[in-house]
Amino acid sequence: MEAVDALPVHLNRKVAVEDFDLMAVEAENGNKQNGREIVLGRNVHTTCLEVTEPEANDEFTGDKEAYMASVLARYRKNLMERTQHHLGYPYNLDFDYGALGQLQHFSINNLGDPFIESNYGVHSRQFEVGVLDWFARLWEIEKSEYWGYITNCGTEGNLHGILVGREVFPDGILYASRDSHYSVFKAARMTKPAIINVNIGTTVKGAVDDLDLVIQTLEESGFSQDRFYIHCDGALFGLMMPFVKRAPKVTFQKPIGSVSVSGHKFMGCPMPCGVQLTRMKHINVLSSNVEYLASRDATIMGSRNGHAPIFLWYTLNRKGYKGFQKEVQKCLRNAYYLKDRLRDAGISAMLNELSSTVVFERPIDEDFVRRWQLACQGNIAHVVVMPNVTIEKLDDFLNELVEKRSTWYQDEKLRPPCIAADIGSQNCSCALHK
Amino acid sequence: MEAVDALPVHLNRKVAVEDFDLMAVEAENGNKQNGREIVLGRNVHTTCLEVTEPEANDEFTGDKEAYMASVLARYRKNLMERTQHHLGYPYNLDFDYGALGQLQHFSINNLGDPFIESNYGVHSRQFEVGVLDWFARLWEIEKSEYWGYITNCGTEGNLHGILVGREVFPDGILYASRDSHYSVFKAARMTKPAIINVNIGTTVKGAVDDLDLVIQTLEESGFSQDRFYIHCDGALFGLMMPFVKRAPKVTFQKPIGSVSVSGHKFMGCPMPCGVQLTRMKHINVLSSNVEYLASRDATIMGSRNGHAPIFLWYTLNRKGYKGFQKEVQKCLRNAYYLKDRLRDAGISAMLNELSSTVVFERPIDEDFVRRWQLACQGNIAHVVVMPNVTIEKLDDFLNELVEKRSTWYQDEKLRPPCIAADIGSQNCSCALHK
Numbered sequence: 001m002e003a004v005d006a007l008p009v010h011l012n013r014k015v016a017v018e019d020f021d022l023m024a025v026e027a028e029n030g031n032k033q034n035g036r037e038i039v040l041g042r043n044v045h046t047t048c049l050e051v052t053e054p055e056a057n058d059e060f061t062g063d064k065e066a067y068m069a070s071v072l073a074r075y076r077k078n079l080m081e082r083t084q085h086h087l088g089y090p091y092n093l094d095f096d097y098g099a100l101g102q103l104q105h106f107s108i109n110n111l112g113d114p115f116i117e118s119n120y121g122v123h124s125r126q127f128e129v130g131v132l133d134w135f136a137r138l139w140e141i142e143k144s145e146y147w148g149y150i151t152n153c154g155t156e157g158n159l160h161g162i163l164v165g166r167e168v169f170p171d172g173i174l175y176a177s178r179d180s181h182y183s184v185f186k187a188a189r190m191t192k193p194a195i196i197n198v199n200i201g202t203t204v205k206g207a208v209d210d211l212d213l214v215i216q217t218l219e220e221s222g223f224s225q226d227r228f229y230i231h232c233d234g235a236l237f238g239l240m241m242p243f244v245k246r247a248p249k250v251t252f253q254k255p256i257g258s259v260s261v262s263g264h265k266f267m268g269c270p271m272p273c274g275v276q277l278t279r280m281k282h283i284n285v286l287s288s289n290v291e292y293l294a295s296r297d298a299t300i301m302g303s304r305n306g307h308a309p310i311f312l313w314y315t316l317n318r319k320g321y322k323g324f325q326k327e328v329q330k331c332l333r334n335a336y337y338l339k340d341r342l343r344d345a346g347i348s349a350m351l352n353e354l355s356s357t358v359v360f361e362r363p364i365d366e367d368f369v370r371r372w373q374l375a376c377q378g379n380i381a382h383v384v385v386m387p388n389v390t391i392e393k394l395d396d397f398l399n400e401l402v403e404k405r406s407t408w409y410q411d412e413k414l415r416p417p418c419i420a421a422d423i424g425s426q427n428c429s430c431a432l433h434k
Numbered sequence: 435m436e437a438v439d440a441l442p443v444h445l446n447r448k449v450a451v452e453d454f455d456l457m458a459v460e461a462e463n464g465n466k467q468n469g470r471e472i473v474l475g476r477n478v479h480t481t482c483l484e485v486t487e488p489e490a491n492d493e494f495t496g497d498k499e500a501y502m503a504s505v506l507a508r509y510r511k512n513l514m515e516r517t518q519h520h521l522g523y524p525y526n527l528d529f530d531y532g533a534l535g536q537l538q539h540f541s542i543n544n545l546g547d548p549f550i551e552s553n554y555g556v557h558s559r560q561f562e563v564g565v566l567d568w569f570a571r572l573w574e575i576e577k578s579e580y581w582g583y584i585t586n587c588g589t590e591g592n593l594h595g596i597l598v599g600r601e602v603f604p605d606g607i608l609y610a611s612r613d614s615h616y617s618v619f620k621a622a623r624m625t626k627p628a629i630i631n632v633n634i635g636t637t638v639k640g641a642v643d644d645l646d647l648v649i650q651t652l653e654e655s656g657f658s659q660d661r662f663y664i665h666c667d668g669a670l671f672g673l674m675m676p677f678v679k680r681a682p683k684v685t686f687q688k689p690i691g692s693v694s695v696s697g698h699k700f701m702g703c704p705m706p707c708g709v710q711l712t713r714m715k716h717i718n719v720l721s722s723n724v725e726y727l728a729s730r731d732a733t734i735m736g737s738r739n740g741h742a743p744i745f746l747w748y749t750l751n752r753k754g755y756k757g758f759q760k761e762v763q764k765c766l767r768n769a770y771y772l773k774d775r776l777r778d779a780g781i782s783a784m785l786n787e788l789s790s791t792v793v794f795e796r797p798i799d800e801d802f803v804r805r806w807q808l809a810c811q812g813n814i815a816h817v818v819v820m821p822n823v824t825i826e827k828l829d830d831f832l833n834e835l836v837e838k839r840s841t842w843y844q845d846e847k848l849r850p851p852c853i854a855a856d857i858g859s860q861n862c863s864c865a866l867h868k
Contacts, residue, residue, distance in 0.1 A: 045577050048563035051747060053754040068751060072533060075558075079540045082555035091541050093556070099506060101535055104704050106513045107525050111706075121516035121807050122527070124509075129482035143479050152586045153737035264737065270538050271705070272545075272737035303587035303698065303706035305739070313485060317502060320487040373555045 086373045087383040087397060092268030094388030097311055108306025113299060114149045128309035134316050135275050138242060139259055141252035148277035149299050150263065150309045154235045156300050157260025157276040158197070161231035163300075164282045165195035165257055168229050193227040194218065200250060201237025204377050205350075205422075206357030206384075208237065211248055215255060225255045229282075234261040235274075236384070237355065243321070243328040247354050257282060263308060266324075266386070267315050273308035327387040331356040335385040338394050345402050348416070348430060350423035356385040359423055361416055363401065364408050372397060379417040520807045521817040521831060526702030528822030531745055542740025547733060548583045562743035568750050569709050572676060573693055575686035582711035583733050584697065584743050588669045590734050591694025591710040592631070595665035597734075598692055598716045599629035602663050627661040628652065634684060635671025638811050639784075639857075640791030640818075642671065645682055649689060659689045668695040669708075670818070671789070677755070677762040681788050691716060697742060700758075700820070701749050707742035761821040765790040769819040772828050779836050782850070782864060784857035790819040793857055795850055797835065798842050806831060813851040 049071060058064040083093050110123045114132065117125070132148045151157045166172060172195040196218075198209045211232065218228050232238065232250050238261035241247045250259060258278035263269045319327070335356040342349035342360050349360040362381040363369055374381045383389075383397070409416060418430035425433045483505060492498040517527050544557045548566065551559070566582045585591045600606060606629040630652075632643045645666065652662050666672065666684050672695035675681045684693055692712035697703050753761070769790040776783035776794050783794040796815040797803055808815040817823075817831070843850060852864035859867045 045563060045567060048560045048567065049747065051564050051568040051750045054752065054757065064751070068748070069533065072536070075560075076536055079537070079542070079556055083540060086555060091543065091554075091556075093541050095539075095541075097538060099503065101538060102506070102510055103513070104531060104535060104538060105529075106517060107527050107529075107698060107702065107704055108513070109525065109698070109706055119804060119807050119809060120525075121520065121804070122513055122525075126482045126509075129479060130485050133479060133482065134485040152739070153735050155734070155736040262737075264541060264543070268541065270541055271739040271741055272543055272735075300589070301587050301706075302589040303696075305586070305705040307705055313483065314502070316485045317498070318488065323488065370553060370555070373553050375553060 082373070085371055087389065087393075091264055092266055092386045092388055094386075095268035095270075095311075095315065097270065097314065100307075100310060100314060103307065103310060108310075110150075110304045110306045110309065111302055112304075115147070122306070124306040124309050127313040128306075131275065131309055131312045131316060132277065135259075135261075135277055139250060139252050139277060141277070141279070145280050146252070146277050147280045147283035148275065150304070150312065151260070151274040151276050151299075152301060152305065152308075153264075153272040154233070154260065154262045154274050157262075157274045158231070158233055160276050160300055161233070161258040161260055161278065162195065162197065164278050165229035165231055168257070168282055169193040169195055169227075172229065193229070194223060195229045196231070198230055198232045198256075200232055200234035200241060201355065201357070203235070204357075204375070204380070204382060205359050206237065206352045206355030206382075208241070208248070208352075208354055211250060211254065211256070228255075229257040230255070232256055232259040234259055236262060236265040239266040239324070240328045240331070240356070241354065243325040244332065244354050252277075252279070263312050266327075267312060268387070269308060269311045269315075271305065271308060273305065273312070275312070328356075331385045331387060331389075334389060334391060334394060337391060338383060338385060338398070341394070341398050343427075343429070345398070346429050346434065347401075347405070348419050348423060348428045348433075350427040358383045358385065361419055361429075363405070364414075365404060368401070368404055378422070379419050380422045516807070519805055521823065521827075525698055526700055526820045526822055528820075529702035529704075529745075529749065531704065531748065534741075534744060534748060537741065537744060542744075544584075544738040544740045544743065545736055546738075549581070556740070558740040558743050561747040562740075565709065565743055565746045565750060566711065569693075569695070569711055573684060573686050573711060575711070575713070579714050580686070580711050581714045581717035582709065584738070584746065585694070585708040585710050585733075586735060586739065586742075587698075587706040588667070588694065588696045588708050591696075591708045592665070592667050594710050594734055595667070595692040595694055595712065596629065596631065598712050599663035599665055602691070602716055603627040603629055603661075606663065627663070628657060629663045630665070632664055632666045632690075634666055634668035634675060635789065635791070637669070638791075638809070638814070638816060639793050640671065640786045640789030640816075642675070642682070642786075642788055645684065645688065645690070662689075663691040664689070666690055666693040668693055670696060670699040673700040673758070674762045674765070674790070675788065677759040678766070678788050686711075686713070697746050700761075701746060702821070703742060703745045703749075705739065705742060707739065707746070709746070762790075765819045765821060765823075768823060768825060768828060771825060772817060772819060772832070775828070775832050777861075777863070779832070780863050780868065781835075781839070782853050782857060782862045782867075784861040792817045792819065795853055795863075797839070798848075799838060802835070802838055812856070813853050814856045 052064075054064055086093060106122055108122055108124050109120060110125055110128055111118055111120060114125055114128045128150050131150065132146075133143060135148070136143060136146045151160070169192075172193045196214060198211050198214055199207070200211075201208055211230070214230065234241075234250065238250060238259060241250065250256070252259075258276065260274055260276045263273035263275060264271065335351055335358050338358045339349050339351040339360075342358070347361050349358060351358050359380050359382045362376050362379050363374070369376060369381065372383075374383065376382075383394075385394075408414065415431055416429070418428060418432055420428035420430070420433055428434070486498075488498055520527060540556055542556055542558050543554060544559055544562055545552055545554060548559055548562045562584050565584065566580075567577060569582070570577060570580045585594070603626075606627045630648060632645050632648055633641070634645075635642055645664070648664065668675075668684060672684060672693060675684065684690070686693075692710065694708055694710045697707035697709060698705065769785055769792050772792045773783050773785040773794075776792070781795050783792060785792050793814050793816045796810050796813050797808070803810060803815065806817075808817065810816075817828075819828075842848065849865055850863070852862060852866055854862040854864070854867055862868070
């Protein structure tokens, strides 16, 4: 288990704003730029695309129409270039939803619960529940036993999972991993029930918490199954791991409470979305708690994007288990290739077992970082090898990196940083460890 | 001011799950079906579109491709019919985003703060900030003074607004209106600061809380401006009111803290979204509070849909103030027409001043309710007259209603309900009040 740190946040039924972020464990899982100062870019106002009022004769001259078309054409070109040079974030940018273009004209909204019919008829619940059933099968829970919905993003899934945990255990203590070697059970001697966030692939290093060990330790520490609630945050890797041989299994056959996974990451989707599944018995607790508001709404958001379920449904149908398996194998193979090539070039690099996230020495040229859209933290950067990342793209990246890097370190004054603390001395190629 | 009820929820820094719904004032503003029992439709599993695994020879036979195409074609036909017969929810279903089809191939994600550049390059912040600036102009706040973002829906905006209020006043008491005649200031004698949700158009009746009277009463009750925080929930009507003559004005020139408005309602958008604006000084409080997580993230969600800002930017550019003004006038005109025609036909009906939401006697035939996708509560139903609702559509609806209704009440045993308590006796056409 990677670095499960005790974070004994006392939870009674009340949660502060700060906990929003705590719950979401977005500190680790969000796409934050921990390594450099973050500055409010107020200049965005000057570089942004201003909205201008139409003029009276616009319809006749067509000037505005032409202006808009040119803005969009330039923007599209920029998106193509940015999509081409992207390696840092765990988004599969390779998808073809051309067949769904015909649906973009509709205001599809799955407001409220996927399983409760709303009077609003322009929805896509039939696709949403089809997708949820697919995940219920994947995570081994009966249709009559689960409840779930398609979220707007990973944060919403985590928020929901931990909220359900708190409803089940109003006096519970929340444990979440940090990337360091504290024990998660530091506070386990207290008699409070435990709410635990298990990472299925951490953001920066792609490390997987050992679910089985967490459960075993809970049981050894005397927690019966009615005294703990486990939320599995599977953001990226939750959908890859089922297709990796020898990987531990996330399944509702184990005593877990909920699982969330992102839809725009491994699967690929034009907009962010996610899948959230929990046990029916838990959501009933949540629903009854809000019933005094005449609401059976169990989702966090009210209006909900009805296009996202169709995108996911389409991909699942087209690719299926076998398709995902092939893509996962390709990603892992390409990740090994990248890690080996980096090490061959004398660059510190690590690849966690089961992961396609290659962690390596942070390039010191910020232009280079931005050009390849690398996510960085301190002295490390990472490339997340997704299905759209080919060997050719990795070669382009590697060649450019090796060439540029030779200029960064050409005079001996500046030396590549030691990142042994982050990736282990056996993976570090600094002057000391190489 | 319509029915501002004291809802003295004691807020310390901690908020329970229940408060999620409270804050969002979704009890009133959500699209809930208060009038009839809500049943978990587990049969959805049997009517849903199952995901099936591709077969080995699919690529050669083209069978699956053909199956998918036929599912989508049937679904599209259904969407067209459902869009055609829709009156109940405040969504403008009339939009043409054909020009943006070219962007659906990209995974556009504005993760995190709109004003902080992320390394992920496939974003649309330039459009997002253009849209936010437009709203800042509308609501009269300097670019350097505001912070805001485009949300996933109205709930997220309300959640964010009230969270900011709580950060400003950790010991504040939250007041929100209910549709009844209690006073909002029942608990005002307490010395706690006040956090107030002001409805700019309630969901069911389209009534507008009197912002000026709320501020005046706060001041008369001895609340200085540093002791209250007002969030304006402008879900639908927040974008219509600026274009209604004699309507009270929502502006940051008044001592308000935040405003939210939906993007898929009056503006129209394929997916739900919203706009959230607050004062820069407030968001700085929120940001610094989460900084110990190495996060400057001030939005509720992490990954954020990058297509929504482009849809809004496109509509604002095309329609502008004048376009919206014309559409608002058309909506109000058509709403008056509907209300008058209902009353002429002897049907209880009410139209709040400034509103395009026509409240009337609930049709007793649930098939009819579903066919026209009416939102109902108790004995009342409503039609929200949006830009896509034409006189022709209203005539179709009216003719069908009058015809069917004559059969519902043909024998004298069953009589139309009295709804005077909901809409006032002067608007009620029941046996007693007509």
